[in-house]
Amino acid sequence: MIPNQWYAILPSREVKRGALYAVKRVNLDLVLFRDAEGKLGCVVDQCPHRGAALSAGKLAGSHVRCPFHGLEFDTEGNCRRIPANGNASKEDISRYNVKQYPVQELMGIIYLWFGESEKATASVPFFHDQIDNSFSYSEFPDHWNAHYSRCIENQLDVVHVPIVHYNTIGKGNKTLVNGPKVLYENGMLKTSANNEVDTGQTPKKPDDCEIRSLYLGFLFPNIWINHISDKLMVLIYFAPVDEENTILYVRFYCKLTPFRSLNALIAFFGKFANKRIERQDKRVVVTQKPAASTLKSGEKLLTGDGPIIKYRKIRQELKEST
Incomplete structure (x- = not known):
């Protein structure tokens, strides 16, 4: 994993008030929950007292209550109560605090800061200039037994499209790959397919190609977009579970018509094609x-693997700079 990054890990709707949500992300066993005001919290799913899973406990008001001895923790991981000590106890119980991870929510996505908490930035990665709340979308998750970098x-x-998707988006046998051109600007890696049917011509070099209106964009560390048009897009965030597993959350965004309900219907059926x-x-x-990709x-x-090479170089640079 690239440290000191905001990772998109889960749809907001999965973490409901009044319930604990256990999840494994970025090789960590975590429990997410909301306090009485709806504020999101995320702590390590292990009580520091005797090691029980906090997710096996319950919410006591705004606190996670350990199922073993009843210790309670707030959204910041602070230990707020130890029943065995009695309510009148004045003992400093901060040594029982549990490890907390910063979390944010944006556009119905929960982001986790993986790294040093004091380095957490205010903004999280999202395609703000392409997607807003005027879109309707559908979403489905899919578990892949693969490292998130491979996903x-x-x-x-762009090389695999006519081979793997020969009867869907790769129809036409356009196996010859021109370029592709690859840009990395304002934190976004951007490319587009420019494939042709092979009639014996020489492929164009990347510098002789252009980024088309139908393009692929990627924001580190794990969120991707297929910009089909200004009114139709596919977004995926690749939630790393561990070194061998990833959950893809695939969203189909639509605002083709002036009617939100109709756009939602189109998005619903678009989910099945995706x-x-x-x-x-x-x-x-x-x-x-190997399971994970590396620069070397x-x-x-x-x-034609230019976008992948660029991704690997930037990923390596980010890992080395933190």
């Missing part, structure tokens, strides 16, 4: 070795 690279790969395409990718990506992996990459 991301698949969505930046699922078919995504499952074509999954069948292949889960077979890749021993793979013999093609010119």
